[in-house]
Ligand SMILES: [Zn+2]
Ligand SMILES: [Zn+2]
């Protein structure tokens with residue numbers, strides 16, 4: 001049965017104000033401010049009547065030159081990836097030490113091997129993941145090969161000493177990481193690379209999403225239920241919760257700033273009512289990106305027959321409603337009530353579904369073992385006495401990247417081309433979760449900057465089929481030439 005959302009009825013006019021598309025001027029202004037607040041020069045975002053937004057070069061870029069670094073609006077590490085990598089929950093940089101990364105991973109894997117249903121969670125969530133299929137397949141492979149018989153366990157106590165910092169690995173001082181800072185809210189769930197990341201995350205969303213002891217017990221329990229549901233179904237809900245939380249916190253800041261002004265001017269009225277203008281202002285970053293509801297835009301999975309499409313979409317809608325009720329129990333704010341309507345929730349998730357981009361950060365553990373491998377005689381043999389048993393225990397997939405999903409406000413404005421002039425590419429120095437866009441060839445001032453959403457070397461038909469999931473048919477020069 002179709003879920004009925006009471007907030008959708010009660011707040012209909014505010015919801016439609018939130019969902020009405022921003023004017024071209026607002027778009028231009030928003031991205032102009034975003035770019036200048038980041039000190040980012042050389043590019044601009046323009047709105048075009050036919051094709052929507054696009055990113056344009058305001059200067060020439062040489063091949064290989066950095067076009068843009070794009071910090072995420074919101075991001076989340078995949079829940080199972082948390083077993084493999086300890087990263088800052090705000091900037092996604094690896095933290096702790098090489099020893100801690102390795103020890104923790106071996107320890108968690110052991111825990112998981114002891115729980116017989118280790119792989120089930122990921123498999124049940126896959127169905128709802130939509131377009132992330134390539135990424136998911138990789139994860140599933142790791143999952144099945146994760147507890148391989150070829151791995152040789154370490155002697156007792158070694159894993160513990162690694163985690164406690166009692167056992168130092170040779171040359172690991174060349175790969176120092178920032179120490180892990182636990183969440184100040186005491187949830188014990190998230191860690192940061194610095195106090196500044198901890199504070200920034202707290203202010204942007206974690207204040208509402210922290211499950212620490214200091215939070216209200218009823219809310220805390222509700223929040224834990226919401227997180228459990230998201231982990232078991234789809235971590236896109238966590239991303240949506242972060243987006244809603246950050247909107248609520250921006251709203252409160254705008255309102256507080258305005259009240260402060262009012263007090264200064266000694267006007268007597270202090271309102272506890274919702275202010276639509278503050279809510280619209282707080283909503284602005286999302287208003288730039290949302291297009292369609294999740295259940296309307298999610299690609300039909302291959303294993304769902306087209307005759308079952310309607311019931312599949314209804315199922316997705318019900319799942320979203322289920323998640324929303326859990327989130328509402330945890331962080332509801334009457335002044336921001338429209339944000340808790342199914343209509344708004346659907347649009348936020350839809351924005352991530354159509355735009356979400358892989359969050360990948362390479363692991364320093366890989367660099368570490370490569371470094372040991374490159375040592376010369378006799379240092380190499382000496383080091384390997386200690387590192388080889390650890391490599392054997394880790395097995396083939398000795399190093400795993402941090403993987404997740406994030407929304408990058410500028411990269412998501414870049415249009416697709418099968419012969420793109422730019423590409424997302426992490427250089428050695430790019431050690432956090434920001435998207436990095438590099439010129440793939442010379443880009444002339446005034447040219448639109450394009451990236452490829454799919455593997456551009458695939459044959460024409462396969463490219464078009466993959467791009468159909470993004471809701472368009474490609475008409476780039478390569479496609480026009482190859483069209484049969
Ligand atoms: Zn950080
Ligand atoms: Zn916390």
Ligand SMILES: [Zn+2]
Pocket residue numbers: 417418419474475476477478479480
């Ligand atoms: Zn094309």
